[in-house]
Amino acid sequence: QQQVKQSPQSLIVQKGGISIINCAYENTAFDYFPWYQQFPGKGPALLIAIRPDVSEKKEGRFTISFNKSAKQFSLHIMDSQPGDSATYFCAASMRDSGNTPLVFGKGTRLSVIA
Amino acid sequence: GAGVSQSPSNKVTEKGKDVELRCDPISGHTALYWYRQSLGQGLEFLIYFQGNSAPDKSGLPSDRFSAERTGGSVSTLTIQRTQQEDSAVYLCASSSGTRLVSDEQYFGPGTRLTVT
Numbered sequence: 001q002q003q004v005k006q007s008p009q010s011l012i013v014q015k016g017g018i019s020i021i022n023c024a025y026e027n028t029a030f031d032y033f034p035w036y037q038q039f040p041g042k043g044p045a046l047l048i049a050i051r052p053d054v055s056e057k058k059e060g061r062f063t064i065s066f067n068k069s070a071k072q073f074s075l076h077i078m079d080s081q082p083g084d085s086a087t088y089f090c091a092a093s094m095r096d097s098g099n100t101p102l103v104f105g106k107g108t109r110l111s112v113i114a
Numbered sequence: 115g116a117g118v119s120q121s122p123s124n125k126v127t128e129k130g131k132d133v134e135l136r137c138d139p140i141s142g143h144t145a146l147y148w149y150r151q152s153l154g155q156g157l158e159f160l161i162y163f164q165g166n167s168a169p170d171k172s173g174l175p176s177d178r179f180s181a182e183r184t185g186g187s188v189s190t191l192t193i194q195r196t197q198q199e200d201s202a203v204y205l206c207a208s209s210s211g212t213r214l215v216s217d218e219q220y221f222g223p224g225t226r227l228t229v230t
Contacts, residue, residue: 006156034218043118043205043221044157089156101147101170102219104156 003027006090006105013112019077021108023090026071032095034102035064035075038087047088048075051095080112116140118222120206126228127196135191135225139208146189147219148181151203160204163189164211196229203227 006023013019025033034049050057050064050073057064063076077084087109091102119138127133139146148160159173163183174180178196183189193200203226207219 101159
């Protein structure tokens, strides 16, 4: 049973465009939703994270939108740049239950073309 | 400061052999996680250590997999009698172990295991 479903698998965006990646979760006990960015040969690095008490969080060009009732959250990358080309993973965990391990989506390979 | 380090970076082994993968977490981090990343898949949780508590082994795929964390710092993931389906990148992460939003998991670069 996949607890976090991520789409699309791959995404091609023009430079300057908006990249949107979506995730849906099943476990209503999840209370921490991070997005990770991974470049080839590197480990994932935290990009931005949100708790369910807010519907949106913005950090620079990156925004998480969170819909608790729909159990969905998404990553928006504004003004996408070639340097944003990487694999993005959404994840979820139960932080208030004692820092449980992250449950990851299967990833989205983003290519930003000039 | 130094991040999470893992060794070796690459490991090729023959089917049936045992392998040991090492993780050095960030100094002072009490929580340590092992994940497995197979081609085209997300990260799959394997095992989690938090301080002196008993580890959460719920993600280990079989009894061929085990892990230790000595002195609350370095961890070793051992895979016995390796199979071809064990081929993957094994990632280690550590965190300070608090419940703050700011407490993120820092990942190492991973060990790419190939079983021939």
